[in-house]
Amino acid sequence: MATMQEWLKRLEREGNLHVIEEPCDVNLEIAHAAYVEVKRSDSKVLLFKRPVNREKGIEYDMPVVMNMFANYEITEEIFGRHPDAIAAEIGELMHMKPPQGFKEKLSLLPRLFSLKNVFPKRLKQRGSCQQIVKTVSDVDLDELPILKTWSEDGGPFITMGQVYTKSLDGKMQNLGMYRLQQYDKKRLGMHWQIHKDASHFFDQYKEAGKKMPVTVAIGGDPLYIWCGQAPLPYGMFELLLYGFVRNEPARLVKSITNDIWIPEDVDIVIEGEVDPDEMVIEGPFGDHTGYYTLKEPYPVMHVTAITMKKDPVYQATVVGKPPLEDKYMGWGTERIFLPLLQTTAPDLIDYHMPENGVFHNLILGKMETHYKGHAKQFMHAFWGVGQMSFVKHAIFVGKEAPALIDYEAITEHILNRVDASRLLVTEGIVDALDHSSPEALVGGKLGVDCTGEEIENGVTATIGDEALLAAMQTIDVNVKGVRQYFTHAKTPVCVVAYHKERCVQAFFDDIEGLHEHIRLLVVVDAESNDIENPYMLVWRVANNIDAQRDVRKTPFIMLDATNKNALDGYEREWPGDVKCDRKVLDSLKERGVIDFDDALLQRFYI
Template sequence: MNLSEFLKKAEDKGFVKVIKEPLDVNLEIPHIAYIEVKKDNSKILLFKNPIDRKENIKYDIPVVMNCFANFEITEFIFGKHPDRIAKDIEEILHIKPPSSLYEKLSTLSKLFKVKNAFPKRSKKRGECQEIIYKEDKVNLDVIPILKTWEKDGGKFITAGQIYTISIDGQFQNLGLYRLQKLSKDKLIIHWQIHKDGSHFFNEYKKAGKKMPISIGIGGDPLYFWCGQAPLPPKIFELLLYGFIREENPILVKSITNDIYIPHDLDIVIEGEIDPNEFHPEGPFGDHTGYYTPVENFPVMTVKAITIRKNPIYMATVVGKPPLEDKYMGWATERIFLPLLRTTAPDLIDYHMPENGCFHNLLIAKISPRYKGHSKQIMHALWGVGQMSFLKHAIFVNKDAPPLTDYYRIAQHILNRLTEKSFLITEGIVDQLDHASYEELVGGKLGVDATGGEVEKTVEVLDDETVFDMIKELDPDITGLKQYMIETANPITVISVNKTKPVRIIFEKLKKFSRYLRIVIFVDEKDNDLNNPYMLIWRVTNNIDSLHDVWIEEIWGVDATGKSEIDGYKREWPEDVFCNKEVIHSLMDRKVIDVDDEFLKKFQIIRI
């Protein structure tokens, strides 16, 4: 199923919204997609007439965004529920030698699924090579590459499947990394230090050799999902594609290098990387909802662009949740449960809420069998593959409410916490994490809520009374809101107009420890104390538990932005916001149909 076939099928099911109005690749198209995917039951968007007003370009290639627009469409792309795929994986992992004819047949059918996983190499040209631009015909301007955010360093390919090969030619890798357009034939590749593409690149750099690379865009949307799948190094992600589709992926050789790519992609950009050529990349409004700062990354020189007839350019938008990665992440979470269990066998289930930006928050159900068991599993998760980027992990026992029933699970957790529930340690963090005081390493917070209910010792007063009481303590305090007051450990969120480290305010609050248990500080600017969804996003993003979590008479969490006054020496990033004029113009032109309440709810524009 190529992208056009997929879109036809999706259109028949009413999953696609076609937009014919000419719209700009700079901000307009990405802003529309950003807003659409935040709606309930959002749709795939097909922009038929992309333009670049500034550069005076009218593109021939349409743009499709939000292919993973909601749960139903995601399941449609996979062709089955992700839990079904997880079950198939679990069965393969537990294959035992068959002892009866029935068992032999059943084992055979399971192995047949594995056989289908292996990519097949075709000797023919692929559909993706119907039109070929080489040498001086290479021009990235034929592709409607988007500029998502106002302060982005330029235009970025956001749904590029990066195909690379190890220096000995033994292993291929597929990873999803963004690419910044530098010129008509140069792209900067943002593979982070922990990723397989970057590991391959280091082999070439060490040998002083140029690295071949092919970038696929479009084709079956499942390729895009496979690109982000956190498989271990040296396992080609298209094996997972074949396993899920139950048919071998068909690959063809790139025109200018030995990398094999899916035959039915829409666009392929082939090239090479000189291991000594780097360029500052960014800033880019990232999936954390913050801009990642400028940093040097390798440069790719494009040698060929090959496309199918009537191609479609696929793109995605990242920023503040919820976005397409909510649905892609859901599938990843479900499908990887059995693989995670190979490291942590007593893990019953887990969930990574999208407003915790996945690596910032995990809630897991376990079946503890001995003292310290949950702490053992915390360490296991912090040591396995990309799960080691995880910053905050909360463990509950198997009788807890469903992990996606957020209110009840929060109640359950808060009713089980004591000072002994917390483990704070250090480990690796995502290269995008801005909260850690040092790049790449930072705090890890594990919370063990697997025990029984605890007694409530805190006395609850209403918000106004507590605020009147504490605002006298320090002029930085500007607001207060309490959450989960019915539980043993209520949460008090305090906003500040910060002029000094909030640790100083925290010390003063101890005087009122009778009325306070968990106190979370946020900046007054850009936070809404009545918006718990966005507060969770903010808090889990902004804390490095080694510095910002204090388990004392009160439990304090400093989720404010940090600077020199906190001893933080890195550049604290800005939030991403849509451009107000662009949003209002789209509203006036009736291209988007949302109200101010919606814009506020997801902090889409700065108020």
């Protein structure tokens, strides 16, 4: 176990920390710098020594650390070993059989003893996180360098808060990572979405008409925050996972004004209570889908105390378009949760969530099939279990497929097998952040069964991009560009940049005659997409599609990935995607805080 301060020293020694002495503003500057930095392949952790709020005239007396999970190397260090090794340990435990004979019993002992470390230890004394105590009359959230990360955000947000809650009967504890909007000096918005554990606890307090105690911790061992986002089943305290990974129990102390227990070595602690009858508008907020989540009512926490270390570090993150630090956190989660997924899908060999599919929007699964419909069975299993049920698009391949992270090879493998007859379009729950479904929380799902043999007949007559563009423009002048990918595969991907003056479904009707040249068509808005940028095309398409509305199967597969509006019968407000303020970026560059070129900005739609 190491404190945040010890981690920073270690990262500095290893050359993995970039210390920024230049004063940087909590309004956009710190977040923009971190956003650009983490998109580099050699990105480092950033420590802003002198955060300021120029608008409010504040110079904070604590540094801000951003991108704690800045790359694979650091993430592995935080876990203490490769996440695959942790997965293997979990897998071994899950398949543990009663020992046969004395020798086997002996060899089991170390494992059983180490399991005692899983359970957190409750300490009687105060923790180092309680060296400074401010009770309710002295509480002032303005003393913390809380960031406003995007220009259209509804205000400043705590973006890396460990939110500790407990069930009404006190039997279950939970740690969840939920963003918290700062409303004023003493109130925070609690963005626990409806599917999440703290929201279930909240319902219990609401029904009982009781106030809900909550404690938010910031900083400490970075593994705490990773545990907070880990999708453990309801009722399982995430700090058990902490103990398992660290092989050391989490050491907890009681909050000062409520009876929620928190790790003793975190940097900052915000204690309070939530009145279940009070809901306040939260957001908008530039989210990890790369789009803003819009205003919605959420519960409010009234802060009753703030405690901290003498030398606290404020940990924060920025979410937005990929890749960001949640890429590295998500990598750990993906690897470590494989053996748990295999309990519901035993023939699953591997799975992968590409970063530009922003986790729940796209999943690839490799499996051994034993019977007809096996892949479809897995799709339903995924869509029916825990947070996997948020997954919108799931593609399954057989055991002979290339590695799921070899994007070039796996895409070709899929394109040689995809066919309208292998698509499953259905409906299920979607993440609260999903903007493409016609209604919130429920939407379309697309499963693609690419297990088995290649299709027999691929595209009949491929033609070049220019010829295809000309053919389309004679049908519809709103076609502004055509770019085909994987033309050597049985199903090339034809991407069309479309100026949307009418519903894309009408365009689909009109181009059915081009079936000899196209097997898979993807339409995106001409104005906001670069059809030469496949990384961001995947991001856009996986985000913008609702399979029930936007996938057509005949006479070839067509996907409408444009922004939706009244033309499509879409009645919700379609959110904008997040964009950095160019003036802020230029100023950061001039002051030597970050460096970037236009190619980087274009590559990731910064």
